[in-house]
Amino acid sequence: MSLTRRVFLGGGAGALAQAQSVAPSDRITVGMIAVGSRSHELLEAIKKVPGTEIVGVCDAYAGRVERAIERTGSRAKDYGSYERILSDPSIDAVTIGTPDHWHKQMVLEALHAGKDVYCEKPLTFSIDEGLEIAAAAEKTGKILQVGSQTISSESARTLRDWVQSGKLGQVTMIRAAYNRNSPGGSWIYPIPPDASTKTVNWEAFLGPAPKRDFDLERFFRWRCYKEYSGGIATDLFVHLCTTIHFVMGVTMPAEVLAMGDLYRWTQSREVPDTLNALLRYREGFTVNLSSTFNSRADGGYLFEVLGTEGAAQMAGRELIFHPESGYDNNAWIVSAWPSRLEAEFYRTPKGRSELRRPAPPKEEVYSDSGPASTVAHFQDFFSSVRDRKAPIEDAWVGHHAASCAHLVNLSAESGAIMRWDFENHRQA
Numbered sequence: 001m002s003l004t005r006r007v008f009l010g011g012g013a014g015a016l017a018q019a020q021s022v023a024p025s026d027r028i029t030v031g032m033i034a035v036g037s038r039s040h041e042l043l044e045a046i047k048k049v050p051g052t053e054i055v056g057v058c059d060a061y062a063g064r065v066e067r068a069i070e071r072t073g074s075r076a077k078d079y080g081s082y083e084r085i086l087s088d089p090s091i092d093a094v095t096i097g098t099p100d101h102w103h104k105q106m107v108l109e110a111l112h113a114g115k116d117v118y119c120e121k122p123l124t125f126s127i128d129e130g131l132e133i134a135a136a137a138e139k140t141g142k143i144l145q146v147g148s149q150t151i152s153s154e155s156a157r158t159l160r161d162w163v164q165s166g167k168l169g170q171v172t173m174i175r176a177a178y179n180r181n182s183p184g185g186s187w188i189y190p191i192p193p194d195a196s197t198k199t200v201n202w203e204a205f206l207g208p209a210p211k212r213d214f215d216l217e218r219f220f221r222w223r224c225y226k227e228y229s230g231g232i233a234t235d236l237f238v239h240l241c242t243t244i245h246f247v248m249g250v251t252m253p254a255e256v257l258a259m260g261d262l263y264r265w266t267q268s269r270e271v272p273d274t275l276n277a278l279l280r281y282r283e284g285f286t287v288n289l290s291s292t293f294n295s296r297a298d299g300g301y302l303f304e305v306l307g308t309e310g311a312a313q314m315a316g317r318e319l320i321f322h323p324e325s326g327y328d329n330n331a332w333i334v335s336a337w338p339s340r341l342e343a344e345f346y347r348t349p350k351g352r353s354e355l356r357r358p359a360p361p362k363e364e365v366y367s368d369s370g371p372a373s374t375v376a377h378f379q380d381f382f383s384s385v386r387d388r389k390a391p392i393e394d395a396w397v398g399h400h401a402a403s404c405a406h407l408v409n410l411s412a413e414s415g416a417i418m419r420w421d422f423e424n425h426r427q428a
């Protein structure tokens with residue numbers, strides 16, 4: 001993108017509304033802030049979006065920079081630090097794939113440096129951070145996409161259409177879960193054998209977190225520690241909430257109640273390995289979220305929307321509709337009546353209808369043939385960057401989904417029901 005256009009696009013308040021489209025021939029240059037495990041997936045997804053080029057990367061562990069540069073065919077440069085990426089005017093957009101405690105600061109600095117931003121979920125580390133970020137996105141007019149990618153998939157769109165068109169009938173409950181049963185699934189990742197004070201920049205990792213001595217477990221398994229992560233809620237439930245809000249067309253639950261504990265992976269861990277949460281929405285439905293790291297190693301993902309006419313389940317790239325038969329069977333009730341009353345019941349239209357058990361309704365399967373959700377999410381982001389239109393998962397969407405996760409943790413820690421203040425977009 002040319003410098004003139006970039007300066008114009010970054011022109012302060014309201015720039016999003018006034019900015020012109022970028023000509024399709026113009027290449028969008030991308031700097032990747034942190035190239036950890038997730039960012040390598042982001043890198044591969046960005047490579048699939050035409051008209052984009054990853055020109056720079058940085059990371060606090062040298063091995064990840066080496067691998068990322070290799071993945072770009074040596075076209076990207078090592079910038080050494082995120083500040084250097086932000087101060088390079090030739091970079092249009094950045095991805096932020098650091099641990100969660102860094103997100104707010106980096107997003108704010110990137111927006112104020114005139115970059116469009118793709119930030120991994122959860123957008124925030126605490127509820128109030130979301131308001132600051134939303135204000136900064138509005139003020140700078142830059143694009144901010146949050147990286148909970150499922151809502152860009154065709155399956156999620158189809159599920160939303162099913163719900164909104166009434167195919168499922170009245171939806172009163174959603175059940176969703178992530179279960180695992182292995183060290184890796186529980187975030188106890190292997191540590192690269194060359195990790196040392198020479199290859200790991202400990203101070204860069206800590207950033208706004210409390211000062212601590214060099215610790216490779218904290219660096220590579222940061223999700224297990226409260227100073228960098230909100231555990232299951234912010235890592236996993238946040239995805240479920242983003243999808244639920246998208247599918248149901250809602251913003252936030254009115255009330256949240258959660259219980260969780262650390263039962264098994266007690267070594268080098270502070271966050272629970274088992275968590276249950278209940279969310280009640282004003283729109284007339286409840287949500288049941290759960291996660292255990294102690295069972296169901298395989299097939300531990302559940303996402304089910306339960307309606308009076310049928311239930312829909314997301315399963316990998318498939319969406320399965322289980323219609324309800326509506327069949328009512330009171331045989332066990334009337335068989336405890338006097339025999340003559342039972343016989344009379346089966347002579348009534350209601351009783352006769354119960355004698356005709358319908359064949360079980362056939363499931364309907366929708367197979368998602370669209371791009372992988374992360375690729376689709378970047379297509380949405382880059383088209384927003386070009387056309388200066390709001391992306392699918394802006395600061396508010398990210399703020400709300402992350403806030404659900406924070407309310408879950410606040411409830412699990414206090415034992416109290418947490419409530420949302422819809423007027424001020426924060427905890428009541």
Ligand SMILES: NC(=O)c1ccc[n+]([C@@H]2O[C@H](COP(=O)([O-])OP(=O)(O)OC[C@H]3O[C@@H](n4cnc5c(N)ncnc54)[C@H](O)[C@@H]3O)[C@@H](O)[C@H]2O)c1
Pocket residue numbers: 033034035036037038039058059060061064081082097098099100102120121122147148149204205206207219220222235
């Ligand atoms: N959308 C998804 O499906 C998905 C999946 C996994 C992770 N994530 C999110 O992605 C983010 C990263 O997770 P991950 O699994 O890649 O973790 P990771 O530990 O593999 O990567 C984090 C990287 O950040 C680097 N880093 C830390 N501080 C830095 C700094 N100041 N400057 C530059 N680099 C710095 C670390 O060196 C590390 O390489 C998290 O927010 C996580 O929630 C999203």
